[in-house]
Amino acid sequence: MKRIVALLLVLLLAVPMTAACGSKNAEEITLTVFAAASMTETLNEIKTMYETAHPNVKIVYNFDSSGTLKDQIEKGAECDLFISAGQKQMNQLDITASKEVNPDGLDFVLDGTRVNLLENRVTLCVAEGNDAGIDSFDTLARKLKEGGVLLAMGNSDVPVGQYTQKIFQYYGLDEDALRKSGVLTYGSNVKEVTTQVKEGVVNCGVIYCTDAFSAGLTITDYATKEMCGQVIYPAAVMKESKHPDEAKAFLDYLFADEAMAVFMKVGFAPVQ
Amino acid sequence: MSLSVDIEKTYGTFHLKAAFTVTDGVTGILGASGSGKSLTLKCIAGIERPDRGRIVLDGVTLFDSEAHIDLPPQKRRVGYLFQSYALFPNMTVKQNVLCGLHAVKDKAEKAHIYGETVRMLGLERLEAHMPHQLSGGEQQRVALARILVNRPKLLLLDEPFSALDPSLRVRLCVEMREILKGYGGPSVLVTHDRDEAYMLCSEIATADAGRISAPRDTESLFARPKTAAEAALVGIKTVLPATFADSAHISVPALRVTLETIGPVHEDLCAVGIRADGFAETADGFSATVADVLPTPDGRLVLLRPCGGEGLLYWDAPAPWTLPVGGTVTLGVRPSAVLPLYQDD
């Protein structure tokens, strides 16, 4: 009796595995889109819209920090379309970019498909009930020097982390010194930072305004162009893509009014 | 000092029922493997718990299912010599024995008792040894030393010689007699070997499929076993169903004869036991065919099948033996070798 029960339990585990390898419709193609974590909610909404209009296309996303995604592409991960939260990661894959920004000479971007898709804004958000009196980037800069606060930021591989570093430079703060004094805590992608602010385990975090909207966080301060420059999200079809036309079609759709509306709802802006 | 036991315990299909009293001296429990003897000891020691009953040692109630008394083994003052001796393998002989003296606070007294016991059991050379370096006999002496320094009120010995060489048994029995005499308190010795039981125990209880009888005087048990189970335990191999003929005769259907015995025979007779040395060839008796001849160091054991019915006869036959298997022989039985056996109640 015990053996029958054990066998049934094992078979039960096998069911989800077989379901996952479902049958593939001959016509159906799957588009793999690597996108920055900050686009999670918006792109998911757009996927539903696109798949309804194009039933033969199935979209699969990989959301993570742009640095991680670039690494994965470089190592041969299957990707049709890449949307990065910063020019740096796209440059590193674009053969037409200068040797400075693409030192390894990688050639993954399909010629002529690279465009600037969206603009985002870097913001400062504080944890509810645990904000240590931080009400602006100015105050933050001061409190960081004094110590006794904890700021969550992306690490230097994450675009929003790179922007935060620029903000440090703007205020003349030495990141190494801040690290030593224990006021900084690093997340591997922007969602991690957002979660830490939302859960209140840090005093504040530097994230995009889109992440703040999606997480329902109140934005305390916006970073200016002087502090960290413009935040542009480039997108491109990958050379290794097996469905370049469908990828291009989806990319074009992202510029359409209905897709842009979704983006703008959370604080993205089309690139001027 | 006396121990009174009246317990029952059920283990699946096995049912233990033991009711007996033990006074000073060595009482044996003689029985085959699985007959419940070790289980009884474990219940007395507190290692196993009976389903119901009472165990009282020297006026102290160790267990009483009605009164919800169940003393932990630590408080029972019962010494238990395990078949495997259970020496603590991470301690030397000296440390093992000193474990038995943990309750003695006075250092001088502790050293005195320790020294005395070590001398009594001849352990002087072995004090620094580890248990795995000792022979079986030495381990047993160490285990005994550990128990004796603990001054138990009752000593339980679980098949003490079964793990030792048979050739040493006699000498070990003699040593054990001395040790038990030196101990002076009541002991219960459990064994399946009738020779050990006979040599060491003044009274013996028999164990048969979970039923432990009241102890009987050793000599009278061996001379006149009363039931088929007792007969088997004391070494009577030939046991046949039988009925009452008269106060000096037993009717044995399988042999188609009536055997004479030393009375008195009671009416509720149900079987007869015949000692292996009680057969002899006669002119008129019952006939039996030879089924097998087993050589033994002292002669031979002949297995015979009675021509009149079912059963096996075991005969310690004298030399020379000439009959082959299948041959027929006419036999009679000496009355002193015929034992009336009754139902177990």
Place this chain on the structure above:
Amino acid sequence: MDWFPLWNSLRIAAIGSVIVFFLGILAAYYIARLPRVLKGVLDVVLTLPLVLPPTVVGYCLLLIFGPKHPVGAFLSTIGIRFVMTWYGGVLAATVVAFPLMYRTARGAFESFDETLAYSAKTLGLSNTFIFWRIRMPYCRQGILAGIVLAFARALGEYGATSMLIGYTPGRTATISTTVYQLWRTDDDAGALFWVLINLAISAIVLLAVNLLERRNGWRKRV
């Protein structure tokens, strides 16, 4: 040179191992005596952190100890915080290492010859004496193996630790989270340095354990 990750990892692993040692052997000892059904259920529950991915374990710990959740909120009122502090590292390490100690100890105790305990009881020795001076020495090999496994697991903990305490240099960074961050920010030399440190620690620990095992000469089966 910031040596904090080394010091932090060692103290988390050491403290976690000590806690896991006591919890593990006590759980193994008492649970073995429970009735069969209860014992089976507890076995499953207590072994879960071993079979769950560390990120799942981390998520569950956050659900319990996060400041916005009941237990975490209560604990912060009395000044105890597990999230984003090195105490959380100890908590995560303890949770993931516990099943290793528990199951190894269970196995070791089950191989223990109970007649030794019975014999000790009839001699009047207390249960505590029997546990620490007879049972534990007898099961020494297994217990030692359990401690090594637990320490190794605690030292190498990444997933649950990362989720629970993040990466705060100087406060919560461990060797494993540091290696990840250094790799992610393209500091290969730095990452390799910490990898070698970790290898060195593991080698030293295993060597020490090996020496401890060999000194133990007596055989158990008498």
